[in-house]
Amino acid sequence: MRLQARNRARAVIPTASMADIVFLLIIFFILTFNLEVDKARVMLPKSNLRTEVPKRAAVVSITENGQMRVSDGESASTAVSGPEDVLSFATGVIAGDPNKEFILKADRNVAYKNVDRVLDTLKQARVPVVYLLSDQETVEGAGGGG
């Protein structure tokens, strides 16, 4: 048969460089890795001044209807019924690590009294610093929306 006489083409996809590319991607994702501990959907307030929040900080989230969730920054967030539960949660976290930072992830439209009570419980639990999670403020009219 003629086929056998032909010079055999190697039926292999060259995958040597694939590993390089894929490892590069992995390293990128590892560096930017940030486990999302709280999946509550909120419309964050906007601010010009934004600093990087520390990793593994505890999270308290408040949705627009006042529903609160807490997470110690390691495990997924759990719903709590009100500020009293936030206090016992925060006290427990601070007992384990007195310098633990907290992140407040609250909806921009939530009534301030809800935020006020959470801040108050965090103060009582002797939390040193709270990060108010925010989105980047955009220039007026440049289509920030939200």
Place this chain on the structure above:
Amino acid sequence: MRFDRRKVSEEIPTSSMADITFLLIIFFMVTSTFAATRGLDFALPKEDRNPPLIEKEDAVLITIRPGGAIEMDNKPTPFEGIHAYLKPRLEKNQTKPVIIRPEPNAAYGDMVRVYDLLRQIKLLEGKLVVREDVEPITDERWNGAKELNISIPTQREIDQFWY
């Protein structure tokens, strides 16, 4: 010696490597988030049983009403007018506290907006300025400028310590 003389491939088998690494990539993509990793830091004052008593008259009081209207010492002021209102008062008395007092039904976003603005204002050589006013300026010099004495008392503190 008893070598196995069967032909051994000289290549490192890399075909499964791609599978493994793609699996890892997908894991990191799904579990990682890019948004919402930045915010305003807000140092909570130490819980103090006998805080220094601040008379209302000794501070600038910023009230935020539901709907976002702002009052400076009970005088309605536009958002853009906050800096101008603070300027003469804080330049005269540089340690004068600024108290943000959102009403219970005011939106949290409005409080953050005001707090964000106040955090950008600093006292540099006795002048109340934002960074754009004094450009060009080194980061070092700007970071060394005095920040405002901002306080956001909670309702409980107000009930407890104010009148």
